[in-house]
Amino acid sequence: MPKVRRKGTCRKPPGASEGWPRPYPAPMGATHSFLLVSDWRLAAPRAAVWRALHEPQAWPRWWRYVKRVDELERGDGNGIGARHRVHWTSRLPYAIHLETRVAEVREPDYIRVEASGDLDGEGVWRLADAERGTGVEYTWRVRLDKPWMRALAPLLRPAFAWNHNAVMTAGEAGLRRLLGAAA
Secondary structure, eight states, X not given: OOXXXXXXXXXXXXXXXXXXXXXXXXXXXXXXXXXXXEEEEESSOHHHHHHHHHOGGGHHHHOTTEEEEEEEEOOSTTOTTOEEEEEEOOSSSOOEEEEEEEEEEETTTEEEEEEEESEEEEEEEEEEEETTEEEEEEEEEEEEOSHHHHHHHHHHHHXXXXXXXXXXXXXXXXXXXXXXXXX
């Protein structure tokens, strides 16, 4: 399965926690599966970036394509077990509805979320101190579940990846604005 990476790379920085990067299982099937990796560099402290990413209910205020996040379950003191229904829009004319569950948290550098609904898979946020701020890597390992997406995936795979990158770019820009962080 090809990996689509947006901007640079996010390598394990000195002193990063164990589990950076998390090993992934074998590909789920190339036609309907994606492994998308986004790298952000934010001129903001890791603690501030962590707080913003760890509070998905607030994402609609700063992430253009997140229309609504409904909290379904709170989770433990670290957020493990928290469940949300996330309503996404995109640059393409479709919306995505996901139910997420926080599966693993290692504050302040790792959040793993399982997703089901229109897409099925997992998302992993990795944060590390970087020169002049914080490096963020988001890995989205997903399988298409909507019948129309599965049918069109062989033809629209580049468009789906482009759309994901546009949504992630908007998230990075929104987070920069929220934190007053330069590129």
